Amino acid sequence: MKLRVGLIGCGKIARMHAHGFQTASDLAEVVVCCDEREEIAQAMALSLGSAKAATRWQDVVEREDIDVVDVCLPHYLHAPVVIAAAQAKKHVLVEKPFATNLAEAIAMVNAADQAGTVLMVGQHQRYGSDHRHIKALLDRGVIGRVLAVRVDSNQLLSDYYPSGHWLFSKAQAGGGIVISVAVHKIDLLRYLLGEIRRVASFQSISGLNVGMEGEDIAAISLEFENGTVGEGFFTFAARHRPIPITTYPFELFILYGEEGMIHNIQGWHVYSTKVKEYSNGPTRLDIPSQEYAEWFDYEIWHFLECIETRAEPISSGRDNLGTIAVLEAIYQSAKTGQVVGVPPHILEE
Numbered sequence: 001m002k003l004r005v006g007l008i009g010c011g012k013i014a015r016m017h018a019h020g021f022q023t024a025s026d027l028a029e030v031v032v033c034c035d036e037r038e039e040i041a042q043a044m045a046l047s048l049g050s051a052k053a054a055t056r057w058q059d060v061v062e063r064e065d066i067d068v069v070d071v072c073l074p075h076y077l078h079a080p081v082v083i084a085a086a087q088a089k090k091h092v093l094v095e096k097p098f099a100t101n102l103a104e105a106i107a108m109v110n111a112a113d114q115a116g117t118v119l120m121v122g123q124h125q126r127y128g129s130d131h132r133h134i135k136a137l138l139d140r141g142v143i144g145r146v147l148a149v150r151v152d153s154n155q156l157l158s159d160y161y162p163s164g165h166w167l168f169s170k171a172q173a174g175g176g177i178v179i180s181v182a183v184h185k186i187d188l189l190r191y192l193l194g195e196i197r198r199v200a201s202f203q204s205i206s207g208l209n210v211g212m213e214g215e216d217i218a219a220i221s222l223e224f225e226n227g228t229v230g231e232g233f234f235t236f237a238a239r240h241r242p243i244p245i246t247t248y249p250f251e252l253f254i255l256y257g258e259e260g261m262i263h264n265i266q267g268w269h270v271y272s273t274k275v276k277e278y279s280n281g282p283t284r285l286d287i288p289s290q291e292y293a294e295w296f297d298y299e300i301w302h303f304l305e306c307i308e309t310r311a312e313p314i315s316s317g318r319d320n321l322g323t324i325a326v327l328e329a330i331y332q333s334a335k336t337g338q339v340v341g342v343p344p345h346i347l348e349e
């Protein structure tokens with residue numbers, strides 16, 4: 001029988017999730033679309049055919065005709081909705097960032113553990129064909145031990161969301177660009193390179209995004225458990241993207257290895273001193289590029305498969321405790337001006 005899904009929050013990203021569930025229509029069906037703005041819930045329900053519309057998430061998580069809850073809400077609502085859904089024995093997919101702090105994230109994982117349900121975080125960057133290809137190269141040791149990594153993400157927030165949107169509110173978003181955007185790369189780097197041990201960060205508010213309360217510029221230094229050194233630069237205050245990245249997500253990514261390097265400037269390239277096919281200078285990788293929506297299609301398919309097989313998702317809530325712990329350390333560093341160790345993320349026995 002198909003899994004029955006309640007989609008909560010029908011804004012921008014929910015459209016990608018709806019597409020994902022439609023693509024996996026042999027496994028699941030969205031039966032209710034919920035948004036506090038009724039017209040948005042109705043429009044989403046209509047676009048999905050037979051789905052019903054609702055305006056209160058509290059009613060949706062309790063519904064007996066639902067197996068799965070998909071949370072596409074502002075960040076401050078992730079924890080209450082996920083915990084209520086888990087307590088109602090629903091499997092849950094929740095958009096990034098998992099939580100606004102580590103205590104919330106731990107409470108969510110404990111709630112799902114107690115219910116025995118699947119809890120996955122929508123860290124879609126783990127699921128794109130580009131990043132899956134890069135992970136396979138790293139796992140094969142094509143560039144040897146990774147010595148250093150550099151990531152860079154730049155956009156103008158006001159190009160995508162109007163001033164006054166919840167993303168401009170520190171209380172509702174839980175911060176600024178770190179929690180909203182850097183979270184993608186922190187999570188991806190943990191997936192590719194392992195755990196992060198220490199961080200340092202400088203942050204500022206540019207004034208270019210009127211009403212923005214959280215940081216919209218952040219420089220972050222990272223030290224991984226395995227000794228890799230990393231640097232990330234994130235800005236919501238870029239008038240233009242200066243670096244020519246040809247494929248989504250249009251963010252600079254450079255890995256420096258003992259035996260070569262990988263970068264995505266004007267396409268993904270690899271150079272390796274030890275793998276013959278990549279040893280003749282930087283070689284452009286032939287990775288079929290994917291549309292934005294397709295990254296989510298694979299994420300949602302993986303989530304549904306994990307429910308079916310009871311496997312731990314690649315981006316499970318449990319795994320994501322590490323990502324939220326790093327974010328917490330980054331904010332602590334910016335506040336104190338100190339290098340900060342990533343806090344332990346302890347679960348109930």
Ligand SMILES: NC(=O)c1ccc[n+]([C@@H]2O[C@H](COP(=O)([O-])OP(=O)(O)OC[C@H]3O[C@@H](n4cnc5c(N)ncnc54)[C@H](O)[C@@H]3O)[C@@H](O)[C@H]2O)c1
Binds near residue numbers: 009011036
């Ligand atoms: N993976 C990605 O690349 C990506 C991109 C954008 C956003 N996101 C994440 O997706 C989530 C949602 O972001 P978005 O851009 O879709 O925001 P959005 O503002 O477009 O959508 C959020 C929706 O939630 C609804 N809502 C707010 N409070 C509600 C409540 N109490 N009950 C019911 N509905 C409520 C709003 O009316 C709105 O339609 C966030 O966690 C965000 O970080 C992820």
